Amino acid sequence: MSTDLQTSSVVLGDGEHVEVDRKGRTRAPLSAAERTRLVIAHVLVYIAAAIFVSPIVYAFFSALKPNSEMFTMPPSLVASEVRWTNFLDVFAYGPFLTYIGNSFFVAIAGTLVVLFVSTTAGYAFGRLRWKGRDAVFVLFLATLMVPAEVLVIPMFQVMQWFDWVDTYQALIFPFAFTAFGTFLMRQFFRGIPYELEEAARVDGAGPVRSFVQIILPLAKSAVAVLSVFTFLSFWNSYLWPLIVTVDYNAHGTLPIGLASFSGLTGTRWDLQMAAAIISMVPTTVLVIVLQKHLVKGIAMAGLGGR
Amino acid sequence: MTANVPRRRSLAKVEGRQALGFATPALVGLALFTIVPVVLSVVMSFFDWPTFGEKTFIGIDNYIRLFTASPDFWPAMRNTAVFTILYVPLNVGLSLVLAMALGPRIRGRGALRVLFFIPVVTPMVANVLVWKMLLQPQGLFNGASESWFGVTLPNFLADPQWAMIMVVIMSVWQGVGYNMLIFSAALEQLPESVMEAARIDGASGLRMQLSIVVPMISPAVFFATIMTMITALQVFVQPQLLTGGGPGNATQPLVQFIYNQGFKFQELGLAAAGAWILFALIIVITALQFGAQKKWVHYEH
Numbered sequence: 001m002s003t004d005l006q007t008s009s010v011v012l013g014d015g016e017h018v019e020v021d022r023k024g025r026t027r028a029p030l031s032a033a034e035r036t037r038l039v040i041a042h043v044l045v046y047i048a049a050a051i052f053v054s055p056i057v058y059a060f061f062s063a064l065k066p067n068s069e070m071f072t073m074p075p076s077l078v079a080s081e082v083r084w085t086n087f088l089d090v091f092a093y094g095p096f097l098t099y100i101g102n103s104f105f106v107a108i109a110g111t112l113v114v115l116f117v118s119t120t121a122g123y124a125f126g127r128l129r130w131k132g133r134d135a136v137f138v139l140f141l142a143t144l145m146v147p148a149e150v151l152v153i154p155m156f157q158v159m160q161w162f163d164w165v166d167t168y169q170a171l172i173f174p175f176a177f178t179a180f181g182t183f184l185m186r187q188f189f190r191g192i193p194y195e196l197e198e199a200a201r202v203d204g205a206g207p208v209r210s211f212v213q214i215i216l217p218l219a220k221s222a223v224a225v226l227s228v229f230t231f232l233s234f235w236n237s238y239l240w241p242l243i244v245t246v247d248y249n250a251h252g253t254l255p256i257g258l259a260s261f262s263g264l265t266g267t268r269w270d271l272q273m274a275a276a277i278i279s280m281v282p283t284t285v286l287v288i289v290l291q292k293h294l295v296k297g298i299a300m301a302g303l304g305g306r
Numbered sequence: 307m308t309a310n311v312p313r314r315r316s317l318a319k320v321e322g323r324q325a326l327g328f329a330t331p332a333l334v335g336l337a338l339f340t341i342v343p344v345v346l347s348v349v350m351s352f353f354d355w356p357t358f359g360e361k362t363f364i365g366i367d368n369y370i371r372l373f374t375a376s377p378d379f380w381p382a383m384r385n386t387a388v389f390t391i392l393y394v395p396l397n398v399g400l401s402l403v404l405a406m407a408l409g410p411r412i413r414g415r416g417a418l419r420v421l422f423f424i425p426v427v428t429p430m431v432a433n434v435l436v437w438k439m440l441l442q443p444q445g446l447f448n449g450a451s452e453s454w455f456g457v458t459l460p461n462f463l464a465d466p467q468w469a470m471i472m473v474v475i476m477s478v479w480q481g482v483g484y485n486m487l488i489f490s491a492a493l494e495q496l497p498e499s500v501m502e503a504a505r506i507d508g509a510s511g512l513r514m515q516l517s518i519v520v521p522m523i524s525p526a527v528f529f530a531t532i533m534t535m536i537t538a539l540q541v542f543v544q545p546q547l548l549t550g551g552g553p554g555n556a557t558q559p560l561v562q563f564i565y566n567q568g569f570k571f572q573e574l575g576l577a578a579a580g581a582w583i584l585f586a587l588i589i590v591i592t593a594l595q596f597g598a599q600k601k602w603v604h605y606e607h
Contacts, residue, residue, distance in 0.1 A: 037511065038411055041407055041409070041411075041412065042412060042413065044407065045404075045407050045408060045412055045418065048404070048407075049418050049421055049422070052421065052422060052479070053421055055436050055437060055440060055479070056424070056425075056436065058436075058440065058446055059436040059439065062439060070439075071442060071444030071445060071449065072449075073444070073449050073452065073453045074449060074450065074453035074454060075445075075446050075449040075450050075453070116331065117331045117332045117335060118332070120328045120329070120331060120332065121328065121329050121331070121332030121333075123328050124325040124326075124328035124329035124332075125329070128321050128322075128324060128325035128328065129318060129321055129322075129325075130318075130321060130322040130325040130326070131322060133325070136329070136333070139336075140332075140336065143336060143340045143341075143344075145588075145589070146340065146344055146585065147536075147540055147581075147584065147585055147588060148540070149540060149542075149561050149564055149565075149581045149584055150343075150344065150347055150578075150581040150582065150584070150585050151339075151340065151343045151344070151347070152568075153347060153350065153564070153568050153574055153577045153578050153581060154342075154343035154344070154346035154347040154350060154578065155339065155343045156568075156569075156574075157343075157346060157350070157574065158338070158339075158342060158343060158346070173335070173339065174339045175339070176335065176339075177332060177335030177336050177338075177339050177340065179336070182332055206324070207321070207324045207328070208324075211328070232427050235429065236427070236428075236429045236430060238429075238430060238431055238542075238543050239542055239543070239561075239565070243565075243569055254429060254431075255429045255430070255431040255432075258429065258431045258432055258435060259431060259435075259547065269439055272435055272439075273435070273436070273439065275432075276431075276432035276435050276436055277432075279428070279429050279431075279432045280424070280428045280429070280432055283424075283427040283428055283429070284424050284427070284428070286427070287420055287423055287424060287427050288420055291416060291419070291420050294423070294487065295419075295487060295490060295491055295494075296491075
């Protein structure tokens with residue numbers, strides 16, 4: 001949590017007050033009007049945050065209710081009993097554990113494929129000289145413009161030809177070759193000084209060795225950012241798994257599984273909310289842990305628009 | 307010097323071969339999973355192409371059918387347009403205000419940023435289900451309003467107008483954190499010297515934000531607007547799970563229409579044609595935005 005507000009007043013030689021924050025940066029002292037404005041800003045920001053987070057908080061409390069008391073009048077945060085067991089019953093209701101396992105497997109395998117493909121291709125496009133390189137790269141970038149909706153229909157046909165419908169391959173490979181990762185890695189690799197690699201080359205290291213031992217270790221932060229974004233996109237993906245999975249009980253991923261608590265006999269809102277809360281945990285933890293890198297990554301990937 | 311030239315040439319050749327090795331996985335994947343499907347998609351759009359069974363060439367009939375005979379196509383176009391027109395300004399405006407409000411002097415800004423970003427990374431399905439619960443006729447909003455204020459609210463998801471508004475509100479809630487983070491990153495890169503100069507010239511508060519800060523991050527705003535518009539035109543999960551596209555077809559957007567044609571009615575050719583119309587729409591609108599950017603986007607040169 002940032003504590004930038006905690007500034008200390010420092011008196012300079014000529015008696016002028018300057019505020020210094022914890023990182024040692026100096027700041028102009030706040031005038032009375034600015035202080036008032038800052039207080040108002042705090043109040044507004046916290047109100048906005050409270051409104052914003054309330055659906056998730058209410059969902060969490062709803063996950064602790066018995067299904068019969070889900071929609072009582074007047075609405076209440078806590079029902080007649082607090083059922084922590086809902087979080088366990090989720091796993092007994094259907095193959096929820098399988099959904100989670102599938103999601104982890106597909107997201108991790110997909111991320112590994114993306115990392116391998118993006119770093120190798122990024123190296124070829126960013127640091128090796130070859131004929132036709134720039135033309136092929138433009139083609140790569142052009143594919144970024146094709147929306148997934150255009151691709152899913154023929155992709156399903158391709159999966160039928162491969163006999164991959166309802167397999168893990170079909171969940172992992174088709175969207176693991178996006179140009180985004182290659183572009184990101186290429187940009188990053190280009191920024192690494194060439195002298196570093198040349199020294200290794202002179203010492204007799206081939207490109208594979210200098211790629212693995214010099215370039216990759218320097219690209220840790222870019223690899224981290226790409227991993228997170230890729231993991232999240234696989235973890236949250238809905239349209240493609242919905243299309244290519246037939247036997248949801250065997251190959252369904254979490255987003256597919258979440259929708260399965262609504263059945264012909266009605267909706268188990270209690271379990272659905274518990275499942276929704278459970279599905280939010282891994283990504284939320286990821287974001288909290290990697291908060292700083294995400295902001296940096298978004299700036300680094302050129303997503304800041306500069 | 308002269309002895310160096312052939313050596314260098316052969317080196318380039320070697321490097322070319324090595325590069326091919328490095329690029330092959332990406333090239334093969336791109337060919338199999340992007341180039342082939344794109345070409346195939348064009349071909350399919352000119353065929354009567356059922357999921358199983360005989361495929362017949364029908365020229366541009368699929369496209370003609372969409373515009374003249376398909377009952378849901380024009381409503382889907384309208385719904386996509388309405389969603390985009392409501393969603394993009396709301397999302398971009400709100401995330402810009404949030405990013406600026408969460409300035410360096412706000413206590414706990416890091417935690418607040420995470421909070422606004424959580425719905426972005428949460429499975430969209432989970433978000434939609436939470437909102438679906440809130441919006442039930444007996445849900446929190448209706449229940450609270452009726453029992454505490456005696457006001458009966460409309461049945462949000464069953465009313466054609468309200469359903470779309472709720473799809474938009476839910477989408478803004480789930481998407482606003484992403485643009486907020488982009489704007490935060492841009493704001494943090496602002497050169498302190500310019501801000502200082504503006505301050506000395508007497509700019510402060512809202513005036514400072516509107517006439518100094520916003521123009522300076524206008525490239526980021528431009529980028530975010532384009533990306534948000536593209537995702538808005540591709541909206542699918544929210545209406546699919548919140549309203550099922552209903553009531554009737556009141557919230558069915560283009561992508562859900564395409565999905566239904568392809569995977570419910572098994573008409574892959576018609577679905578492919580619909581997807582190309584969506585693509586054309588995206589290209590045209592993006593091009594228009596690039597054309598208009600000179601008017602309001604300031605780059606430093």
